[in-house]
Amino acid sequence: MNKTSDLPPPPSAEQRSHKYTRHDQEIEDPWNWLRDKGYPNVTDEAVLAYLKAENAYFEAAMAPHRPLVDELFQEMKGRIKEDESSVPIRDGDWFYWWAYRPGAQYHSWYRRKATPPLDGEGQGWGDTSIKSAGSSTVTPTQSLPHQGGGLNAAELIYDEPAEAEGHEYFRLGALESSPDGRLLATMVDANGSERFTLKVRDLETGEDIETITEVGIGSPVWTSDSKGIVFTEVNDNWRSYRARYHRLGTSTDDDKTLYEETEDQGFSVGIDDSQDRSLIFISTGDNTTTEVRFVPASDPLAEPVLISPRRQGHEYSPDCAHGKLWIVTNDEHVNFRLAEANVANPDEWRTVIPGSDRVYLMGAASYRDHILMHQRVDGLDQLILRTYDGEETRVPLKEASYSAGFAGNPEFAPDAYRIGYSSMVTPSTVYDYHAGSGELEELKVQEIPSGYDASKYCTERLMVAARDGRQVPVSVVYPAGFEKDGEGKLFLYAYGAYGHAIPPGFSTARISLLDRGWAFAIAHIRGGDDLGYNWYLEGKLDKRNNAFTDFVDAAKGLIDAKFTRAGRIAVNGGSAGGELMGVVANTDPDLWGAVVADVPFVDVLNTMLDDTLPLTPGEWPEWGNPLIDKAAFELIRGYSPYDNVKRQDYPPMLITGGLNDPRVTYWEPAKWCAKLRANKTDDNLLLLKTNMGAGHGGKSGRWEHLKEVAESFAFVLTQVK
Secondary structure, rough: OOOOOHHHOOOOOOOOOOOEOOEEEEOOOHHHHHHHOOOOOOOHHHHHHHHHHHHHHHHHHHHHHHHHHHHHHHHHHHOOOOOOOOOOEEEEOEEEEEEEOOOOOOEEEEEEEEEOOOOOHHOOEEEEEEEOOOEEEEEOOOOOOOOOOOOOEEEEEEHHHHHOOOOOEEEEEEEEOOOOOOOOOOOOEOOOOOEEEHHHHHEOOOOOEEEEEEEEEEEEEEOOOEEEEEEEOOOOOOOOOEEEEEEEEOOHOOOOOEEOOOOOOOOOEEEEEEOOOEEEEEEEEOOEEEEEEEOOOOOOOOOEEEEEEEOOOOEEEEEOOEEEEEEEOOOOOOOOEEEEEEOOOOOOEEEEEEOOOOOOEEEEEEEOEEEEEEEEEHHHHHHHHEEOOEEEEEEEOOOOEEEEEEEEOOOOOOOOOEEEEEOOOOOOEEEEEEEOOOOOEEEEEEEOOEEEEEEEHHEEEEEOOOOOOEEEEEEEEEOOOOOOOOOOOEEEOOOOOOOOOOOOOOOOOOOHHHHHOOOEEEEEEOOOOOOOOHHHHHHHHHHHHHHHHHHHHHHHHHHHOOOOOOOEEEEEEEEEHHHHHHHHHHHOOEEEEEEEEOOOOOOOOHHHOOHHHHHHHHHHHHOOOOOHHHHHHHHHHOOOHHHHOOOOOOOEEEEEOOOOOOOOOHHHHHHHHHHHHHHHHOOOOEEEEEEEEEOEEOOHHHHHHHHHHHHHHHHHHOOOO
């Protein structure tokens, strides 16, 4: 464990006078200058010098621990199958899957003709030749799913390692084959800014034949005739503001705008197709309000049909099958109901399944024979098949605590429904559920090359009393020999925003902590929708503080349960979860042995007051609008981590950021670190690492990402006493 006294003096960002007044309150922000006025281009030499100085200090502080980082990385890498592959899944005339070559950072994507059928619909392994699109057969580098004895060669249709060559950052955002199987649409971000380049590739030649946009986002949707694409674009403020249609072979100057959001700058536009692929849905909305239109997939230039006009707080999500819309909506119950409507009269809704206080309907997809519903009951996933006659079947899931979901079923009439499953002690498992027989067929269990014995670990689900009496679920996993004597070390994670639940799933990286005697816990705090939609509502806007106090109370509950004690808890959260880290570091610093805040949303007040930022207008329904609402201003000012840094001791802290991050801009963690340096009264380590060529998700590539996890774990292991 090293203190700051073992290192050169840490960087110091100068304070420059910057003040403004809002709601008769004067706000001082002396590190405002760290926001480059030319953003998203960051060229200010003083800004760059500070970020580079912090990066150099990070490297100096971590230098003594590099052997541990390398050890952790090799452990984590050893648990990952280098030539991992997905289970093939049918889409039209083809089976598609991805695979890693040994040592590769990125996926390679393959397909094979669906006739003759794969052995066991995608369970055969160990074939032969791989044909690269546009080339002759190439030598395989790994085992791949085979097809009836290898009668047809598998085609390499997109090779991410080759595409990523020469790029510091690479992210494939979407890969969509055309209905006729001849073309491939890809979305690529090469710098972390989440502005994707949409290209179309001819799969016969392997050549990209058109570049449609360089500011795309989301997944494009093909028209029925495979001759056109519907896509969405972001504006200069990184807001997804319009859906467009491109006809292949025409100039992009002739692309038609199908819908553009002009009424509400906080709304984002998205697209999707129905499960039966008859309709293309064009949605607009924010975190609490939805408005959806549709056009025929065979005639995208038809006048879009509005399903239901926007109404504040009304959310709905449609699908289509058998000439009807199947709509999940919260118009009558906070936990949503399932309704139906005729396509010809889309605004006349009839209840199929009413809303329930106990059953939270999270989503539904309509197939030929069934409506697949993802529900959550008492915080646990439930997967339901419902026939159009109303008969329901629950997919049997074996453990008391787990994470499960329907795992991508592109066919409208599949022979079986693909499911993904894991728990805190069960590696990711892929099943096919056969509705006719009720068989849950295991297709693949995540392989851990270095070995894994589930009996070496135990998992529990605790209910911890929050200070207002609400019961907060906490999922815990720990080594079998872990003694609950109050002296253990604990890693506690949470998110708690946007209704995003953190499932009790499996992690190979986490084993490195468990095998060193640590316990690992997930606090399912309010702000997520773990216990239903109300659980989310109770952690946002004027109830936002519940998320913060739930986390602290969960930690104290784990102390009461003798898992640990104050000062031996490492905590971690990212983005909005990073905001959580900032708040609890201010309010309860003595509880934490170390804090890791990834791309943390910590300059909340300044960001929510700046409507020119991409994050802001669409976020007001989540956090409140301090521009016009004095109560929201006072509330946010009261918890915003940056604004509430004080003269006190802080635990060891590791903060990360991304220079190209459009979600949490780089200056938020930078300003927070600068203010902490100027105010903290301890000699504990405070480190800031800014990825200079990446965005919100950190470095791309599976090994580079794993190295960053190893750095975080090494920091925690060396700082918690």
